[in-house]
Amino acid sequence: MSDFITIFDTTLRDGEQSPGCSMDTEQKLEVAKALVELGVDVIEAGFPIASPGDFDAVQKIARKYGDQSTICGLARCRTEDIDRAWEALKDAQNVRIHIFLATSPIHRQFKLKMAEEEIIRKTVDMVRYTADRMSERSDITRPNVEFSPEDAARTELDFLCRVVESAIDAGATTVNIPDTVGYATPNHFYKVISYLKKNVPNIERAVLSTHCHNDLGLAVANSLAGVEAGARQIECTINGLGERAGNAALEEVVMALKTRQDYFGVDTRINTPKLCPISRLVSSTTGMRVQRNKAIVGQNAFAHEAGIHQHGMLQNRTTYEIMRPEDVGYTGQNMVLGKHSGRHAFRDHLKRIGYELTDEDFQRVFDDFIALCDRKKDVYDADIAALIDKQIHHGPETWKLVSFHTFGGTGTIPTATVELQHLDGKKVKDAAPGDGPVDALFRCLDRITHITPTLEDYSVRGVSSGTDALGEVTVEVEQQGRTYHGKGVSTDIIEASGLAYLQALNKIAAGLGAATIHPQHGV
Numbered sequence: 001m002s003d004f005i006t007i008f009d010t011t012l013r014d015g016e017q018s019p020g021c022s023m024d025t026e027q028k029l030e031v032a033k034a035l036v037e038l039g040v041d042v043i044e045a046g047f048p049i050a051s052p053g054d055f056d057a058v059q060k061i062a063r064k065y066g067d068q069s070t071i072c073g074l075a076r077c078r079t080e081d082i083d084r085a086w087e088a089l090k091d092a093q094n095v096r097i098h099i100f101l102a103t104s105p106i107h108r109q110f111k112l113k114m115a116e117e118e119i120i121r122k123t124v125d126m127v128r129y130t131a132d133r134m135s136e137r138s139d140i141t142r143p144n145v146e147f148s149p150e151d152a153a154r155t156e157l158d159f160l161c162r163v164v165e166s167a168i169d170a171g172a173t174t175v176n177i178p179d180t181v182g183y184a185t186p187n188h189f190y191k192v193i194s195y196l197k198k199n200v201p202n203i204e205r206a207v208l209s210t211h212c213h214n215d216l217g218l219a220v221a222n223s224l225a226g227v228e229a230g231a232r233q234i235e236c237t238i239n240g241l242g243e244r245a246g247n248a249a250l251e252e253v254v255m256a257l258k259t260r261q262d263y264f265g266v267d268t269r270i271n272t273p274k275l276c277p278i279s280r281l282v283s284s285t286t287g288m289r290v291q292r293n294k295a296i297v298g299q300n301a302f303a304h305e306a307g308i309h310q311h312g313m314l315q316n317r318t319t320y321e322i323m324r325p326e327d328v329g330y331t332g333q334n335m336v337l338g339k340h341s342g343r344h345a346f347r348d349h350l351k352r353i354g355y356e357l358t359d360e361d362f363q364r365v366f367d368d369f370i371a372l373c374d375r376k377k378d379v380y381d382a383d384i385a386a387l388i389d390k391q392i393h394h395g396p397e398t399w400k401l402v403s404f405h406t407f408g409g410t411g412t413i414p415t416a417t418v419e420l421q422h423l424d425g426k427k428v429k430d431a432a433p434g435d436g437p438v439d440a441l442f443r444c445l446d447r448i449t450h451i452t453p454t455l456e457d458y459s460v461r462g463v464s465s466g467t468d469a470l471g472e473v474t475v476e477v478e479q480q481g482r483t484y485h486g487k488g489v490s491t492d493i494i495e496a497s498g499l500a501y502l503q504a505l506n507k508i509a510a511g512l513g514a515a516t517i518h519p520q521h522g523v
Contacts, residue, residue, distance in 0.1 A: 003265070003266055003267060004232075004266065004267055004268065004269065005227060005232055005233065005234055005257060005266050005267070005268050006041045006042060006207065006209075006232060006233040006234070007039075007040050007041050007042070007233075007234060007236065007250065007253075007254065007268050007269070007270055008040075008041065008042040008044065008072070008209065008233050008234065008235040008236070009035055009040045009042070009043055009044065009235075009236060009237065009238070009250060010044040010211075010235055010236070010237055010242075010247065011031065011035070011237040011238045011241055011250075011282060012028050012031060012032065012035075012043065012044065012045050012046055012057070012061075013044040013045065013046050013047055013074055014044070014235075014237060014241075014242045014243065014247055014523075015237040015238065015239075015241030015242050015246075015247065015282075015286075016028075016046070016241075016286075017242065017243045018241050018242060018243060018246070018286070018288065021241060021286040021287070021288055022483075023057075023285055023286065024053065025053060025056050025057045025060060027285050028045070028046070028057040028061065029057070029060060029061060029064065030281070030285070031238075031278075031281060031282060031285060032045065032061045032064075032065055033065070034274070034277070034278045034281050035069070035238075035278070036065050036068045036069050037271065037274055037278075038270060038271055038274045038275070038278055039268075039269045039270045039271040039274075040069055040250075040270070041069065041070060041269060042069065042070045042071075042072050042096060042233075043061065043065070043069050043070070043071055043072065044072040044073070044074060044098060044235075045057060045058040045061040045062065045071050045072065045073060046058040046061075046073065046074070047073070047074040047075075048073045048074075048075070048081075048084045048085045048087070048088040048089075049075065049076075049080065049081045049084040049085070055084065055087075055088050058071070058073045058085075058088040058089065059087075059088040059089070059091070062088065062089050062091065062092035062095060063091055063092055066089075066092025066093040066094050066095060067092075067093045067094065069094065070094040070095065070096050070144065071089060071092055071094065071095050071096070072095070072096040072097070072098050072146070073085035073086075073088050073089050073095075073096075073097055073098065074098050074099075074100070075097055075098065075099045075100075075130075076099065076100065076101070077099050077100065077101040077122050077123065077126040078126075079126075079129060081099075082097060082099065082126065082129060082130050082133060083133065085097045086130075086133045086134065090136075090137065094144075095134075095144065096144040096145070096146055096174075097130050097133075097134065097143075097144070097145055097146070098146040098147075098148065098176070099126055099127065099130055099145070099146070099147055099148070100147070100148035100149075100150045100176075100178075100523045101119060101122055101123055101126070101147075101148075101149065101150060102119075102149070102150040102151050103119055103149040103150065103151065103152060103155040103159065103160060103163050104150075104151035104152070104154040104155045105154070105155075105156070106151070106154065107150065107151050116159055116162075119163065120162060120163060120166050123147065123149075123163055123166055123167050123170070124166050124167070124169070124170040125170075127145055127147055127167050127170035127171050127172050128170045128171055130143065130145045130171075131143040131145050131170070131171035142173065143171060143173070144173055144174075145171055145172050145173055145174075146172065146173070146174040146175070146176055146209070147167040147172040147174070147175055147176070148175075148176040148177075148178050148211065148523040149163050149164065149167075149175075149177070149178070150178055150180050150523050151178065151180040151181065152177045152178050152179070152180075152192070153177070153178070153179040153180070153181075153183050153184040153188070153189065153192060154180075154181070154183055157192065157195050157199075160192075160196070161195070161196060161199045161200050164196055164200050164203070165200045165201060165202055165203075167206075168200070168202045168203070168205050168206045169202060172206055173205075173206055173207065174206055174207045174208075174209055174233060175206045175207070175208055175209065176209035176210070176211050176233070176235060176523065177192060177193060177196070177208065177209065177210060177211070177226070177231070178211040178212075178213075178235075178523040179210075179211070179212045179213055179219075179222055180211075180213060180523055181213060181215060182212070182213035182214055182215025182216050182218065182219065182244070182245060183215070183216075184212070184218065184222050185216075185218060185222070186218065186221045186222055186224070186225035187225070189210070189212070189222040189225045189226055189229075190225040190226070190228060190229045191229075192229075193208060193210070193225075193226045193229035193230055193231050194229040194230070196208065197229065197230045207232050207233050208226075208230060208231045208232060208233070209231060209232075209233035209234070209235060210222065210223045210226035210227070210231045210233070210234050210235060210248075211235035211247070211248075211523050212226075212235075212247065212248045213242065213243070213244065213245065213246070213247055214240060214242070214244075214245040214246045214247060214248065215244055215245045217245070219240070219245075219246070219247055219248035219249070220240075220248045220249060220252045220253055220256065222248070223236065223248040223253050224253065224256055224257075224264070227257070227264060227266060228264070232266075234248065234253050235247070235248070236248040236249060236250040236253055237249065237250060238250050238251070238278055238279060238282040239251075239279055239282055239283060239288065239290055239294070239297065240252070241282065241286065241288060249295070249296075250270075250275075251275045251279060251295075251296040251297050251328065252295050252296055254268050254270045254272065254275070255272065255275070255295075255296050255323060255327075255328065258272060258327075259322055259323055272327050272328055272329070273326065273327060273328065273329040274329055275296060275297060275328040275329055276296075276297050276328050276329035276330050276331065277329050277355070279296075279297035280297075280385060280389060284389050284487060286485070287474060287476055287483075287485025287487075289459065289461075289474060292461075296323075296328055297328065297330075299382070299461075301325075301328075301330065302321065302325045302330055329353070331353050331380075331381035331382055331384070331385050343362075343366060346366055346369065347362060349384075350362070350365075350384070350388075353381050353384070353385075355388055357388070361388075361391060364391045365384075365387050365388050365391050368387045368390070368391065369384065369387060372387065372470070372491070375468070375491045376468045376469075376470070376491055378464075378468075380463075380464040382463050382464045383463055383464050383469075383470050385463075386463045386470055386472055386489045387489065389487070389489075390487070390488070390489050390499075396506055396507070396509070396510040397423065397506055398422065398423050398449075398505075398506050398509040398510065399420045399421070399422060399423075399448070399449055399502060399505065399506060399509070400420065400421045400423075401418070401419075401420060401498060401499060401502055402419040402420060402421050402427060403418075403419045404416060404417065404418045404419070404441060404444075404494075404495070404498055405417045405418075406437035406440060406441055406494055407437070408436060408437040408440070413433050414433065414434050414435065414436050414437050414439070414440045415431060415432065415433050415434070415440050416431065416432055416434065416437060416440035416441040416443070416444045417429070417430075417431040417444070418430060418431070418441065418444040418445060418448060418498070420445070420448050420449070420502075428448050429448075430444055430447050430448050431444060432444035432446075432447055437494055438458075438494060438497045441494060441497060441498045441501070442455065442497075442498075442501050445498065445501055445502055445505060446505075449505050449509065451479070451505050451508050451509065453477035453478060453479040453484065453504070453505070453508060454477060454478045454479070455475065455476075455477055455501075456476045456477060456478050456483070457474075457475065457476035458473070458474075458475050458476075458497075459473070459474050459475075460472070460473050460493060460496075460497075463489065468491055469491070470489050470490065470491055470496075471489065471490060471491065471492070471493040471496045472487065472488070472489045472496065473487065473488050473489075473493065473496040473497045473499075473500040474486070474487045474500060475487075475497075475500045475501050475504055476504075477501075477504045477505075477508075479508050484504045484507045484508055485504060485507075486499075486500040486501055486502070486503035486504030486505075486507070487499075487500050487503060488500035488501075488502075488503065
């Protein structure tokens with residue numbers, strides 16, 4: 001068995017199926033670029049038949065990054081799905097088509113209404129069809145076809161063996177074993193993979209893969225159990241995104257294999273210092289915040305507050321840390337340079353914490369950094385990360401905040417006065433009352449932009465410590481069945497709120513929202 005585990009990232013497909021997490025093509029290209037830099041082996045870029053947008057994203061990602069990573073498209077066991085996937089992928093160098101068909105009794109009876117022999121016949125026909133389509137290209141001598149028996153964890157083992165053997169005989173080079181509904185436990189999943197290894201005669205002709213959902217909080221544990229049993233590919237997502245409770249988190253399985261290499265005896269090709277930066281990128285792009293105590297990439301992942309822990313850390317970091325923060329690109333409470341630092345020193349510091357910016361982006365971030373130093377005594381790496389996120393991932397700006405003023409307090413009517421500048425240069429000023437200063441500010445922004453979405457979610461967190469800490473506000477709004485996200489940062493929470501809401505309004509103006517109901521289904 002290989003000493004390396006293939007990391008198959010499905011953030012752009014399964015992760016995007018999380019309600020409200022859909023991304024447009026440009027956002028997908030940005031995440032795909034980060035996945036390539038991370039060292040992901042296979043990128044499942046989407047479900048080409050699901051929509052013209054999905055097809056466009058898969059095709060562009062394949063053409064741009066197919067020489068650096070294997071780009072994969074998902075398809076049901078239908079010829080039209082497979083044709084559409086191949087059309088999106090055929091121009092790229094390294095490509096894979098991933099097809100799936102449910103096999104569990106409950107899916108056979110209630111979803112497919114197909115008998116066991118029909119399932120096997122369909123599997124063989126569609127794997128062969130996929131391999132034949134890919135063989136149309138003269139340089140492809142062994143088509144890269146992945147087959148998934150959907151809901152494999154709830155499928156009878158003897159029948160599962162027959163399906164897997166048939167898929168491999170038909171030409172599948174990877175067979176993925178999905179725990180589609182997060183039903184398995186580690187021992188259960190270990191036994192499934194072990195049984196396949198022992199009872200499928202041609203199993204060595206294909207790579208066994210895991211695809212575990214997190215409904216019981218066991219996706220990472222089940223994936224690692226699969227590796228112990230002989231699986232050599234893990235399907236996962238950044239931050240564990242995915243339908244319902246999500247998928248196995250890429251950063252967790254990778255660091256578990258790296259940290260406990262002595263136990264698992266395998267490795268990955270992942271450039272781990274890129275883990276925290278891509279976690280922030282995906283969080284910002286999808287609007288899905290990472291919980292503070294999230295393993296590996298959470299804000300508190302390397303925080304130590306208990307006195308006995310702090311004492312141990314001062315003596316030797318390994319007393320309470322099994323990983324080094326720099327190994328995952330973590331940026332936390334490390335204090336950075338001050339406002340008298342020059343551009344060269346600031347750029348060098350950005351490189352040390354994992355950021356390479358264009359000259360234009362660097363100048364905007366540096367200007368924000370100098371302005372922040374005038375408002376905040378201590379500036380930390382986490383503050384810098386927030387400024388970079390604000391400048392690089394802000395999206396289009398139909399309207400720009402020029403100035404605002406809010407008034408509120410006990411026994412008064414909260415009001416807000418706002419001045420915005422349109423991209424055509426025209427400035428507009430208005431005022432509005434509200435239930436509080438933030439509500440008044442949002443109402444005023446609605447009046448000026450003539451956009452009145454429904455606020456679905458509003459959250460505030462401190463980026464770093466202290467009463468002068470940067471505040472980060474995220475909002476989610478809904479307009480005509482589509483979801484839009486916005487994020488703002490400032491030492492003034494009301495200003496951060498206005499910036500976040502205005503960013504969402506600008507996305508509405510540009511039509512960059514995501515449908516709240518996504519048409520995709522998968523493993």
